[in-house]
Amino acid sequence: MTFEMGRVELHLRDAVKKHGAGHLTLIDPDSQTPQEAGRMAQAASQGGTDAIMVGGSVGATGALLHNTVAEIKKVTDLPVILFPASVAGLCENADAVFFMSLLNSRSPNYLIENQAMGAPLVLRYRLEALPMAYIIIEPGGTVGYVGDARLIPRKKPELACAYALAGKYLGMRLVYLEAGSGADSPVPAGMVALTKKLLGDVLIIVGGGIRSGRAAAELVAAGADLIVTGTAVEKSQDVASFISELTSSIRR
């Protein structure tokens, strides 16, 4: 029996197949009003982003989450993928969810408990579940702290690979290497390269501290399939041009 890929996962795979890599824009509902989030998503879509992720480590729940997704859905047909910090990060008006386990967490809450409490809601809300291994690398930021992660040292790519390979053998079709939102520097390119080499057709997502087309292109050259940017988009004065710089640097 296979757990089949849905529309959103296929959309991401198509983007990678067509252009060599894809881009995801992360919107944290806690950082702006739902209307502002809608404007950001519209600009990101003009800049050529491939999907919108919605989530945040703290406070991305309830009406704020729901209204943020609703405003984004009004202005773009791009898939909206939830990036939940817990079961409270699920809502019924999104398209899909990164159904992730934080493989290097010390806490059963982030390994399996939120997933167990969330699974019946994913079914009821008819969200597409994307099975993903979430791995946090130094410095890890807020998400490393909140997720009680035993951070992977930047100089130990083989440890990141061991967790990523474990995720693949558990059936996860996506691996997210995370340096933490606003990290001083992104996940090391060598770590991405070794992970991609070992994992083959698993989609490798890389995020945290990516602020320029050049940084994104270096990670894609190393083997990243999808690049996530959040903070740099929030800070940008011209979201459409900034995303366009990113997407044009990573596509072939």
Ligand SMILES: CC(C)=CCC/C(C)=C/CC/C(C)=C/CC/C(C)=C/COP(=O)(O)OP(=O)(O)O
């Ligand atoms: C699948 C379900 C229902 C839950 C998964 C629960 C897990 C494994 C969570 C992992 C740990 C965690 C706290 C993740 C948060 C991920 C996230 C939304 C990070 C991005 O947040 P940003 O807004 O960029 O960063 P700040 O929070 O620092 O602003």
Ligand SMILES: O=P(O)(O)OC[C@@H](O)CO
């Ligand atoms: O905010 P930035 O640094 O872009 O990080 C995005 C994402 O990887 C955080 O979960």
Ligand SMILES: [Mg+2]
């Ligand atoms: Mg945030």
